[in-house]
Amino acid sequence: MKFLSVENLEAGYGGPPVISGISLELEPGEFLAVCGPNGSGKSTLVKAIQRLTPWLRGKITVHGRNLFELRTRQIASLLAYVPQVFEPVFDFSVEETVAMARYYRQPGRLAGFSERDRAAVEEAMKLTDVFELREKKLNELSGGERQRVLIARALAQDTPVLLLDEPSSHLDLNFQLQVYRLLQELQKDRGKAILVAEHNLNLAAAYCSSLIFIKDGKIIARGRPQELLEKDLIRKTFGVEVEVRTNRSTGLPEISLVHPGPGRGLIQTGAAVRDAEEEER
Amino acid sequence: MKSTSRLRWLQLALLLLTLLGFLLSLKLGPVKTSLAEIFHAITSGKSELTDIILGLRLPRALLAYLVGACLSLSGAILQGYFRNPLADPFILGASSGASFGAVLSLQLGLALNLAGLSAQSLLALLFSLLLVSSVYLISERRRFQTTESLLLTGIAAGALASALTSFLLFRRADAYEQAVFWLLGSFSLADWQQVWLILAALVLAVLISQYLARDMNLLSLGDETARSLGCPVRSVRRVFLLLATLLASFSVSVAGIIGFVGLIVPHAVRLIIGPDHRQLFLHSALAGGLFLLVSDLLARLVLTPSELPVGVVTAAFGAPFFIYLLNRPRSS
Numbered sequence: 001m002k003f004l005s006v007e008n009l010e011a012g013y014g015g016p017p018v019i020s021g022i023s024l025e026l027e028p029g030e031f032l033a034v035c036g037p038n039g040s041g042k043s044t045l046v047k048a049i050q051r052l053t054p055w056l057r058g059k060i061t062v063h064g065r066n067l068f069e070l071r072t073r074q075i076a077s078l079l080a081y082v083p084q085v086f087e088p089v090f091d092f093s094v095e096e097t098v099a100m101a102r103y104y105r106q107p108g109r110l111a112g113f114s115e116r117d118r119a120a121v122e123e124a125m126k127l128t129d130v131f132e133l134r135e136k137k138l139n140e141l142s143g144g145e146r147q148r149v150l151i152a153r154a155l156a157q158d159t160p161v162l163l164l165d166e167p168s169s170h171l172d173l174n175f176q177l178q179v180y181r182l183l184q185e186l187q188k189d190r191g192k193a194i195l196v197a198e199h200n201l202n203l204a205a206a207y208c209s210s211l212i213f214i215k216d217g218k219i220i221a222r223g224r225p226q227e228l229l230e231k232d233l234i235r236k237t238f239g240v241e242v243e244v245r246t247n248r249s250t251g252l253p254e255i256s257l258v259h260p261g262p263g264r265g266l267i268q269t270g271a272a273v274r275d276a277e278e279e280e281r
Numbered sequence: 282m283k284s285t286s287r288l289r290w291l292q293l294a295l296l297l298l299t300l301l302g303f304l305l306s307l308k309l310g311p312v313k314t315s316l317a318e319i320f321h322a323i324t325s326g327k328s329e330l331t332d333i334i335l336g337l338r339l340p341r342a343l344l345a346y347l348v349g350a351c352l353s354l355s356g357a358i359l360q361g362y363f364r365n366p367l368a369d370p371f372i373l374g375a376s377s378g379a380s381f382g383a384v385l386s387l388q389l390g391l392a393l394n395l396a397g398l399s400a401q402s403l404l405a406l407l408f409s410l411l412l413v414s415s416v417y418l419i420s421e422r423r424r425f426q427t428t429e430s431l432l433l434t435g436i437a438a439g440a441l442a443s444a445l446t447s448f449l450l451f452r453r454a455d456a457y458e459q460a461v462f463w464l465l466g467s468f469s470l471a472d473w474q475q476v477w478l479i480l481a482a483l484v485l486a487v488l489i490s491q492y493l494a495r496d497m498n499l500l501s502l503g504d505e506t507a508r509s510l511g512c513p514v515r516s517v518r519r520v521f522l523l524l525a526t527l528l529a530s531f532s533v534s535v536a537g538i539i540g541f542v543g544l545i546v547p548h549a550v551r552l553i554i555g556p557d558h559r560q561l562f563l564h565s566a567l568a569g570g571l572f573l574l575v576s577d578l579l580a581r582l583v584l585t586p587s588e589l590p591v592g593v594v595t596a597a598f599g600a601p602f603f604i605y606l607l608n609r610p611r612s613s
Binding site for chain 1: 361364365366492493495496498499501502503505506508509510511512513514551555556557
């Protein structure tokens with residue numbers, strides 16, 4: 001039996017479903033990235049697995065337990081979700097924010113923080129390198145620091161699975177690498193199963209053990225980065241012309257955009273892709 | 282200064298100022314009294330001053346305090362609920378519904394009394410609750426209720442109720458003076474039955490909000506995040522909305538519409554002790570009580586022997602203080 005298994009998932013926000021027919025599996029120690037163009041449904045997929053979308057159908061099991069039969073707090077002990085970095089409304093400190101992960105890991109609403117809770121919060125802050133910032137307010141942090149705080153909170157939740165919604169957005173190169181290195185450590189050293197929605201293909205290929213390409217709410221390919229970073233598949237998914245090379249220092253594949261020549265834009269729309277395909281025929 | 286020591290200072294200040302506020306409320310008024318006379322009036326139970334102290338000044342001071350606490354707690358709840366520090370207890374139309382009920386009862390000339398509430402108060406309470414419940418039900422008919430749809434429906438329904446109130450007042454201009462009571466708030470009709478009623482509502486609301494305070498911390502991060510951290514968002518939201526509405530409606534029904542308390546007090550308390558609702562709820566209630574106690578004292582004294590509506594005082598003192606708080610240099 002697979003660890004996390006999603007079957008025939010359909011999800012949306014009230015209108016037509018944003019994603020449909022999604023099936024995937026995730027093992028402990030696996031780092032899976034869902035990639036696709038804007039609006040393809042990658043963020044919706046990550047949210048749907050945690051049952052966060054307003055409309056949802058299909059089957060999700062973790063450890064063989066049906067997520068639809070579990071209470072919210074039970075789900076929170078299996079899956080942790082890291083949202084995109086947002087502007088906080090109220091001035092909570094870093095430590096207060098991370099500690100919120102423990103509220104529903106306690107026996108009752110009025111229970112105080114146990115030694116175990118405190119240890120989990122401290123460890124999560126140290127792992128993500130925000131321990132020194134613990135008394136600062138979220139509003140005083142940079143985007144990268146805030147992202148690490150959100151990851152710390154998910155870690156303090158102490159779940160076997162981490163779901164992240166575009167953890168690299170709003171971050172500069174240095175912070176993107178920091179965040180992905182951290183995730184890779186968690187995957188390798190702690191055996192966490194990690195699923196990210198990611199728009200940066202090179203970043204995903206460099207750090208994730210496998211990729212899923214999603215377009216118009218449907219999975220169109222799944223495999224190791226070496227298998228998926230392929231010219232035709234990327235044109236089909238993203239509508240762009242790329243060149244795939246091997247990174248000399250890592251040996252991993254990476255893409256670079258190709259200028260398609262005079263008169264045509266660097267990025268092609270879906271219609272342009274279809275035209276080009278017809279021309280080839 | 283660390284937030285725990287700020288909390289201690291706030292508690293000390295609240296305690297001392299509240300004691301002082303009550304003492305002055307008992308002492309000051311058209312009939313001059315000394316502290317010894319007040320003490321004698323309370324303990325003996327049959328001095329000349331007993332009626333004034335125990336029958337008028339004490340219930341009035343207590344009611345002002347309790348209503349202040351209710352409005353402020355209601356505001357603290359709704360600011361967290363809407364993730365918006367500008368929300369106040371009347372944002373969903375509780376006050377507009379209440380004014381309509383009160384003015385309607387004046388026009389109909391109803392006369393009855395139930396649990397310390399006059400016909401005016403009862404109709405105010407009824408229409409206030411009715412209006413907010415319809416706002417909730419209307420916005421819930423949408424398949425996926427959002428706080429924005431609730432907020433906008435509340436504003437629209439409030440405007441409708443205000444229009445109806447104005448219509449009633451326009452038709453019967455003689456009711457205008459009495460209606461001002463509802464528009465600006467007053468504690469001049471306070472009695473012990475009202476005190477017990479509001480006390481019961483407040484104690485219940487404080488206990489429940491304290492029990493759910495951690496969930497409000499989670500809600501303030503956004504519904505998705507709150508759910509992912511284990512919070513049963515829908516049911517918690519319902520309870521908080523019910524609490525905030527009951528607090529606002531009961532307050533309006535005994536004291537009329539008193540603005541600013543529910544907006545500025547939770548905001549000011551949050552600036553002092555931070556946003557953690559486990560402390561914010563209780564201390565907002567305590568500070569709101571103090572604020573309205575002092576405001577009512579001023580409302581009684583500024584134009585002696587006549588009285589100002591207390592809403593005038595809360596706005597006159599609250600607004601500049603609020604502007605100061607928002608613009609003060611931030612300590613790092």
